[in-house]
Amino acid sequence: MRTHFAEVLARESACLAMVTDRAELVGWRRRVVEELMTPSSPYALALRQTCDMRARADFLDQWRELIAETVERLVRSGTTGDRRSTSDQDRGVDVDAQKTAVLILAALQGGCALSRIAQDPRPLNAALDLALVPFAATWGNLPEGE
Secondary structure, three states, X not given: OHHXXXXXXXXXXXXHHOOOOHHHHHHHHHHHHHHHOOOXXXXXXXXXXXXXXXXXXXXXXXXXXXXXXXXXXXHHOOOOOOOOOOOOOOOOOOOOHHHHHHHHHHHHHHXXXXXXXXXXXXXXXXXXXXXXXXXXXXXXXXXXXX
């Protein structure tokens, strides 16, 4: 199982480093959903329960950090609907990169479990829709079922 963790982290490190805008985030999302819906994929295998909770916790913590770095980069570049203003009336919801990363991981984990049971990607996509609300303008371009 540790090899699945290492493979996913290596791939995510490379892929997430390339995400600098909504289009690249859409590409990342599609790829991850495809990986998670493929039972033999390292992604699907890495998210399955294991008895080595310590290794699993380390894996998820490292993946969360990669996602948080990406979210922070997108927020800094203005890719989100995050509005920062000194006026309380004009102030939108701030995007917290760490919390958003946890939400994305929770969506991946829970959505994957539900999609695996249903053998349908829609639960995983629905969970990701909610986790990725700050980037929601992009999702209207996805075909039905993605």
